[in-house]
Each structure stands twice: as C-alpha cells, then as structure tokens.
Amino acid sequence: MQPQHRVNLLDTDFKYLKIKSNLKKARFSHGQWRVALVCGLFLISVVTFSMAHLLQRQPVQTRVKIPLPLLSSSPAPKLEPVDAWRTVGIKSGDNLAKLLSPFGIDARQIHQIMSLGKPVRALRDLQAGAHLRVRLDEQGVLQALAYDLSEQQNLQLERTEDGFKAYTRAKNYQTRLAFAQAQIHNSLFAAGRQAGLNDTMIMQLASIFAWDIDFALDIREGDGFSVLYKAIYHEGEKVRSGEIVAAEFVNRGKTYRALRFTDDRDRSRYYTPQGRSVRKAFLRSPVRFTRISSRFSSGRYHPVLHRFRAHKGVDYAARRGTPVRAAGDGRITYRARKGGYGNTVIIQHGHRYTTLYAHLSRFNRKARHGQRIKQGQIIGYVGSSGLATGPHLHYEFRVNGRHHDPLRVKLPKVAPLARRFKKTFDTQSNHLLARLDFFKRNTVALADLYSPSGN
Numbered sequence: 001m002q003p004q005h006r007v008n009l010l011d012t013d014f015k016y017l018k019i020k021s022n023l024k025k026a027r028f029s030h031g032q033w034r035v036a037l038v039c040g041l042f043l044i045s046v047v048t049f050s051m052a053h054l055l056q057r058q059p060v061q062t063r064v065k066i067p068l069p070l071l072s073s074s075p076a077p078k079l080e081p082v083d084a085w086r087t088v089g090i091k092s093g094d095n096l097a098k099l100l101s102p103f104g105i106d107a108r109q110i111h112q113i114m115s116l117g118k119p120v121r122a123l124r125d126l127q128a129g130a131h132l133r134v135r136l137d138e139q140g141v142l143q144a145l146a147y148d149l150s151e152q153q154n155l156q157l158e159r160t161e162d163g164f165k166a167y168t169r170a171k172n173y174q175t176r177l178a179f180a181q182a183q184i185h186n187s188l189f190a191a192g193r194q195a196g197l198n199d200t201m202i203m204q205l206a207s208i209f210a211w212d213i214d215f216a217l218d219i220r221e222g223d224g225f226s227v228l229y230k231a232i233y234h235e236g237e238k239v240r241s242g243e244i245v246a247a248e249f250v251n252r253g254k255t256y257r258a259l260r261f262t263d264d265r266d267r268s269r270y271y272t273p274q275g276r277s278v279r280k281a282f283l284r285s286p287v288r289f290t291r292i293s294s295r296f297s298s299g300r301y302h303p304v305l306h307r308f309r310a311h312k313g314v315d316y317a318a319r320r321g322t323p324v325r326a327a328g329d330g331r332i333t334y335r336a337r338k339g340g341y342g343n344t345v346i347i348q349h350g351h352r353y354t355t356l357y358a359h360l361s362r363f364n365r366k367a368r369h370g371q372r373i374k375q376g377q378i379i380g381y382v383g384s385s386g387l388a389t390g391p392h393l394h395y396e397f398r399v400n401g402r403h404h405d406p407l408r409v410k411l412p413k414v415a416p417l418a419r420r421f422k423k424t425f426d427t428q429s430n431h432l433l434a435r436l437d438f439f440k441r442n443t444v445a446l447a448d449l450y451s452p453s454g455n
C-alpha cells in the first residue's frame with residue numbers, strides 16, 4: 001500500500017485533493033523537506049486561488065493542513081477553529097448537564113436554560129448521534145447554544161440580560177463540490193474508503209458504471225476512478241455527502257465517464273459526455289455472484305445428468321438466498337417449477353427479448369406471474385432447486401427465441417437524453433468535465449512535487 005497524502009483546502013469549493021505519492025522511495029534531508037514543504041504550500045495556494053478563480057468565487061479563508069506521513073517526524077500543527085463555537089457529539093444516555101459540565105457550566109445555568117419550558121423541551125431528550133454546539137466567552141461563561149432539531153431546523157439559545165432566550169432557526173446549508181480519486185489495488189471498497197468516500201457513495205459509483213463494468217469480474221490492479229460529488233455544509237461543517245455529479249472510471253485501460261443531469265421534471269440520470277444514457281436495457285448480471293461456475297457452451301458434461309449437453313446460459317455461483325433481480329423492464333410470463341430448472345422465472349422484455357432465471361430457492365411474493373416488473377426488482381432468491389449440484393443462478397438470455405451468451409450479447413441501449421435538454425446538458429457537462437480534469441491534472445502535479453525520485 002502506498003502512502004496517501006491529503007491536502008485540505010477548507011472553505012474553498014473543494015474539500016480536498018487526494019495526493020498519492022511514492023514516498024517510500026524518497027529520502028530527504030531536513031533542508032530538502034523544508035524546501036519541498038515551502039514549494040508545496042506555495043503550489044497549494046496557487047491551486048487554491050486558481051480554483052477560486054475557476055469557480056468565480058473567492059475563498060473566505062484558506063487553511064492548509066498536510067498530515068502524515070509527510071511530516072511524520074514532526075507532528076503537524078493543530079489548527080484551532082477560528083470561532084469560539086465548540087461541538088460535542090451526543091451519545092445515548094447523555095443529558096445536558098453531563099454534556100456541559102466539562103465546559104464549567106454549572107447547575108444554575110442549566111436550570112436557567114431548562115426553565116424556558118416548551119421552547120427547550122427538545123433538550124430534555126437529546127438524540128444520540130446529534131450534536132450540541134456551545135459558545136463561551138473568554139471568562140468561560142456560556143453565551144450561546146445550538147442543537148439540531150432536524151435536518152432543517154436548529155434550536156438556538158442566546159444569553160440575555162436576565163438569562164437565556166430560545167428560538168428555532170432554519171439551517172443554512174451550502175452545497176459544495178468535492179473531489180476524490182483513487183487507484184484500485186485490492187478492492188473498489190478499499191480504494192473508495194481511502195479516497196474518503198463512504199460505502200453509500202462507493203455503491204453509487206459502482207451503480208453508475210454497472211452496465212459497462214462488472215465489478216465482480218472486470219476490476220484489475222491499476223484501475224482507478226475520480227469523482228466530483230456534492231458535499232453539504234452547515235456553518236462551515238460538513239454534514240453529509242450528496243450525489244456524484246461527475247465520475248470517471250478507468251477499467252483495463254478503457255475510460256468511462258458519466259455526468260448527472262436533472263431534467264425539468266426533477267428526474268436525475270447519468271449520461272455519457274455525448275448524452276447517451278449510461279443505463280442499458282439489461283443488467284450485465286442479474287445477481288451479485290461470487291464466481292461464474294459455468295459458461296455458455298454448445299456442449300459440456302452435465303454433472304447431474306452425467307452426459308454431454310449444451311449449456312445455454314451462464315451459471316453464477318452465489319450464496320443461497322442472494323436476491324436475483326430482473327435484468328430489464330418487462331413482464332413475468334412464467335413463475336413456477338420447470339423440471340430440471342427447478343423454481344424458474346421467465347421475463348418477456350418487449351417483443352424480442354426474454355430472460356430466464358432458474359434453480360431459485362423461492363420466489364419474491366411481490367413479483368407475480370403476469371406482473372410488470374422494473375429492471376433491478378427482486379424476482380426471487382438463489383437456491384439449488386431442480387437439477388443443481390449447489391446454490392447458483394442459471395441465467396439465459398434469448399433474442400427472438402434464440403439463446404445468446406449473456407456475457408457476450410450486445411445489450412440494447414436505453415433512449416438517450418431528450419433533444420430539448422441537449423444544450424443545457426452540454427453546457428453543464430463541459431463545465432463539470434473541465435473541473436474534473438483540472439483536479440486530476442493538479443493532483444498529479446502535486447504528487448510529482450512530493451516524489452522527486454520521479455515516480
């Protein structure tokens with residue numbers, strides 16, 4: 001594993017750049033460290049200001065923090081928050097007195113607060129996982145207190161002449177764009193987490209490219225991704241991560257790009273830079289499998305029947321009970337036992353296509369015979385009913401009644417972006433792609449600076 005550097009460019013539009021460098025090979029004297037550091041800080045300020053320019057927004061303030069392992073010999077300086085607000089995380093069983101006593105706030109002040117009655121009722125039953133923010137003056141006297149009532153509302157307390165006044169306030173959220181990138185060494189999840197993405201976002205990334213890349217089979221060492229995503233801030237603090245707005249995935253040397261576009265009916269989809277939907281009419285694989293246990297072939301030895309016969313589908317080995325999903329929108333035309341196939345579902349997609357799912361342990365009760373079904377909807381669960389040696393999904397794909405190899409068949413595409421959105425989409429996507437490229441370029445430039453050995 002190579003060390004990763006994180007450069008925080010707070011209060012700009014971008015949370016951070018991730019810098020990857022090969023420090024193991026670099027050996028510096030103290031002087032060189034200092035020169036590299038000064039150069040680095042200079043470059044970061046240049047990058048920050050050019051970013052601000054690019055975004056046509058001035059950064060209010062720039063704090064730069066370069067943590068380990070670059071400065072592992074001397075600890076990175078701790079930056080205290082500029083304002084006097086302090087944040088306390090609430091755990092289950094906490095109450096106001098317990099949380100405020102470390103700040104020297106005594107029972108008398110707590111009583112003053114609680115005597116406000118109804119407006120501060122929420123403070124009697126603090127929600128674990130929420131945050132309490134307190135502001136003290138130089139003498140350590142409580143001046144203000146804030147508590148999240150909901151995602152949208154805040155309870156605020158302020159000191160007055162004779163105690164406190166309480167009021168609720170709409171939260172003021174800001175949305176910023178954040179950038180993350182990583183190279184995959186072990187798994188997509190490991191790389192994603194290292195790049196600062198949470199699991200939901202990694203799933204989001206995988207699902208954007210799921211029609212082109214099989215994340216169970218196709219990922220190789222050296223694959224990588226970069227993403228621009230929304231980060232929601234409240235008063236300078238990141239509250240959560242939002243949607244991915246632009247993403248690039250390099251898989252086996254091939255680059256895939258996707259951009260999020262929201263139409264006038266508030267529907268958001270991902271498109272290629274050319275405006276084609278990243279979605280296909282069919283999922284590449286209808287189940288999250290561990291391996292392909294048997295491929296499409298014209299003749300193979302059947303382990304149960306003990307004779308050679310064609311295998312007209314693909315077998316995906318997966319744990320019993322793994323959900324099996326409809327590969328595309330369609331209608332269920334068969335849902336019953338079917339000889340050696342065991343519990344089987346057949347879905348008709350338009351006039352030309354049918355898909356078949358066999359050896360299911362059970363059906364999904366909500367996906368009945370004759371019912372219309374959406375792509376990705378669960379139709380049943382992996383099992384070994386019928387003639388099967390172990391739990392797996394046998395999957396067939398037919399075009400005009402003829403069997404095709406599900407792993408190779410050219411999948412029909414979904415309708416592209418409507419013509420009337422094309423101009424708006426082009427403007428937005430050019431802008432986003434320029435940002436993505438900008439960050440990729442500058443991340444590389446920084447990485448070069450930190451590894452003078454040339455790696």
Ligand SMILES: [Zn+2]
Pocket residue numbers: 294311313314315393394395
């Ligand atoms: Zn099979």
